[in-house]
Amino acid sequence: MAELTPRMKELVQPYLAGIEPYDPNFTPTRINLSANENTYPVPAGVREAIDAALAATPLNRYPDPMSNELRDELAAWHGVTRENTCVGNGGDELLYNYLLAFGGAGRTLLNCPPCFSEYAFFASLCQTEVRDVWRDPASFELDQAAVLAAAPECSLAIVTSPNNPTGDVAPLDFVAALCDACPGMVMVDEAYVEFADDSFGAATTAQGLIAEHPNLVILHTLSKAFGAAGTRLGYVIAAPEVIDAFAAIRQIYSVNVLSQAAALACVRARDAYAPVVAQVASERERELCALHAMAAEGLPVEAWPSAANFVLVRTPHATHVRERLRDEYSILVRDFSYAPGLADCLRITVGTPQENDEVLAAFAALVKEEM
């Protein structure tokens, strides 16, 4: 489904006619390292706690629209109050609602590609212009000066930290300066922040800036570190008036009772996830060492540092390497070759040690053969 049929192009709102639906390009494979999910087993006892919570959840009643019990648990974890947080059907719904609330016709989103493609997609759904300030083409670092120079002319901004797919963290002094420079809201998308330090993201998050910068909103999700992508649970942390805006426009029952119950059990068990997250981070470093060793041996492989649960690698014929990984090894990774600025780049999610051994061995073999 690359584009709409001619008939649909005529019938949808004119500004939607050119929209290209998101294609995750998913194929069932033995090892799936394509979507930055957590491939580790659920920590001992947590699945049982989730199952018990689901079994005890009545299905005949509508959900609590604001998920107050879950918000209280999230607030306790993050050291804020219920009034500082709002949940959504995945981080994606909150990203859409952010554009819906604060973007719109005549407004401009400040975007720093290469980054999460959903930002520009949701901006287009909400008729929001996008002002791209590109990262350095070689290092993928943010062009901080250019972002700050563009910010006064933009209505809202999104910075991803750690960034997907480049893996780097946005410095806090830069985020603070951006909040000062942008007349509207600034979102820091911290979908991967738990992997960025050994305190489950507490040392990396920009949350501490909210008190001084009331236009700042932090996005989180249970899809990555918590291995709960299927529950579709994301949340934002911001000043109460910002949360009121998110609450006012959201679809009231978008987070169903089962998702609320499962998410509450996950967040209550957060300490049990810390060792898994620590192991992913150490496996990520091992994987980067292995990729750098391939480069040192003369293989055409480039890899960037990452604070998330994936690594970005560049190698010639990346699209072909990815297809062969899928077809000959049944290993799925994500191809970014088509994306501007990411020619010949693949994103490999960090999996279990065994999955990582397999993908590294297969990747090295294929890169050699493609030389």
Ligand SMILES: *Cc1c(COP(=O)(O)O)cnc(C)c1O
């Ligand atoms: C995965 C991801 C999200 C949110 O994903 P959901 O599954 O919708 O919660 C948000 N931002 C980035 C950059 C992501 O990679």
